[in-house]
Amino acid sequence: MSRTSDSSHPSGGPHTADVLVIGGGIIGLVTAWRAAQRGLRVALADPAPGGGAARVAAGMLAAVTELHYGEETLLGLNLASARRYPDFVAELTAATGQDVGYRACGTLAVALDADDRAHLRELHALQTRCGLTSEWLGGRDCRRLEPMLAPGVRGGLRVDGDHQVDPRRLADALVTACERAGVVFHRALAARLTVVRDRATGAVLGDGTVLTAAQVVLAAGSLSGRLDGVPPEVLPPVRPVKGQVLRLRVPPAYAPFLSRTVRAVVRGSQVYLVPRADGELVVGATSEELGWDTTVTAGGVYELLRDAHELVPGITELPLTETRAGLRPGSPDNAPLLGPTALPGLQLATGHYRNGVLLTPVTGDVMAEALTTGALPDEARPFTARRFATAPPKPVTAAATTHPTAHLEHA
Numbered sequence: 001m002s003r004t005s006d007s008s009h010p011s012g013g014p015h016t017a018d019v020l021v022i023g024g025g026i027i028g029l030v031t032a033w034r035a036a037q038r039g040l041r042v043a044l045a046d047p048a049p050g051g052g053a054a055r056v057a058a059g060m061l062a063a064v065t066e067l068h069y070g071e072e073t074l075l076g077l078n079l080a081s082a083r084r085y086p087d088f089v090a091e092l093t094a095a096t097g098q099d100v101g102y103r104a105c106g107t108l109a110v111a112l113d114a115d116d117r118a119h120l121r122e123l124h125a126l127q128t129r130c131g132l133t134s135e136w137l138g139g140r141d142c143r144r145l146e147p148m149l150a151p152g153v154r155g156g157l158r159v160d161g162d163h164q165v166d167p168r169r170l171a172d173a174l175v176t177a178c179e180r181a182g183v184v185f186h187r188a189l190a191a192r193l194t195v196v197r198d199r200a201t202g203a204v205l206g207d208g209t210v211l212t213a214a215q216v217v218l219a220a221g222s223l224s225g226r227l228d229g230v231p232p233e234v235l236p237p238v239r240p241v242k243g244q245v246l247r248l249r250v251p252p253a254y255a256p257f258l259s260r261t262v263r264a265v266v267r268g269s270q271v272y273l274v275p276r277a278d279g280e281l282v283v284g285a286t287s288e289e290l291g292w293d294t295t296v297t298a299g300g301v302y303e304l305l306r307d308a309h310e311l312v313p314g315i316t317e318l319p320l321t322e323t324r325a326g327l328r329p330g331s332p333d334n335a336p337l338l339g340p341t342a343l344p345g346l347q348l349a350t351g352h353y354r355n356g357v358l359l360t361p362v363t364g365d366v367m368a369e370a371l372t373t374g375a376l377p378d379e380a381r382p383f384t385a386r387r388f389a390t391a392p393p394k395p396v397t398a399a400a401t402t403h404p405t406a407h408l409e410h411a
């Protein structure tokens with residue numbers, strides 16, 4: 001550690017930091033950055049800070065177009081984060097000198113057949129009930145906005161408030177912002193949470209380094225559910241949900257190919273095309289419950305290209321520059337787990353599922369508040385990390401172990 005502390009620690013030794021963040025994806029990084037800005041001494045453990053799901057994500061800030069039935073509470077947090085984005089990006093760029101590719105371009109969600117159209121009409125009705133702004137357009141108006149769309153497009157929803165950011169640039173800028181704010185990076189995997197006298201006290205890293213901290217934040221994305229040493233009753237129920245994503249390049253002669261994000265549900269599968277200002281075109285994404293598998297498959301690439309081609313036939317002319325798969329950190333209700341757990345000293349910032357990039361600004365603010373005050377701000381209370389906590393196992397009493405009848409009665 002390059003910093004030391006004179007404050008004492010429940011384990012008996014000195015702290016190596018006020019806060020140890022486990023995980024250096026965008027959620028861990030923004031938590032570390034915001035906490036350091038509040039004057040906390042922050043350490044972060046990750047073998048490759050700036051990596052994780054954000055290196056694969058398309059970066060849609062799609063609070064309105066990705067609204068789903070039953071997720072109205074999550075919508076509030078998504079909108080709160082979307083509103084923060086312009087100021088967040090301005091602050092991050094001022095702090096680092098790095099452009100994060102924020103583009104206030106809007107989104108067009110289109111329908112190719114009667115079923116897709118009915119689905120979009122339902123979504124439009126839900127958006128309207130939730131007080132959101134979206135406009136229904138006929139097929140011709142969709143093509144007027146985006147001339148590369150297929151002639152068969154039957155109609156669509158214009159959502160001018162759903163924008164995009166480049167998640168790779170965002171992650172890189174957050175690494176720089178953390179470095180400049182004094183966050184100490186430990187480039188190793190956290191192997192085990194340490195718990196002393198029923199309190200989280202730090203972590204042991206894969207290289208043997210022992211880090212101690214007054215508070216630990218578990219922000220390891222889909223890996224958050226499998227860190228050794230975390231008591232089972234507070235282990236977050238986060239699972240990996242695979243997404244395959246393609247990157248194409250729009251040569252200058254073809255620009256502007258698309259001027260906004262274009263998306264659709266084709267035969268029940270989501271497909272989106274996200275055009276960057278620098279000519280990159282991101283096409284995503286599959287959604288597969290396959291555990292830790294990150295194989296790029298012929299079938300995944302084929303289906304994405306087939307569906308994207310139905311929307312925008314001209315994509316077959318573009319160079320395909322990358323195919324990659326990442327793991328979304330899925331939670332049981334598709335919403336993040338934030339703030340204190342039942343284990344003193346341990347907080348969570350994980351389970352962001354499809355919305356990690358969108359929720360980055362609000363997560364940073366919420367976690368900085370929770371780390372400095374011990375409580376979540378009102379807007380984040382529904383996302384308390386405690387909502388899935390299970391009861392700790394009952395201690396085995398002497399009576400239960402010595403009286404065979406005790407077992408028989410419960411058999």
Ligand code: GLY
Pocket residue numbers: 060066243284285328353354355
């Ligand atoms: N939010 C886009 C996705 O998860 O694919």
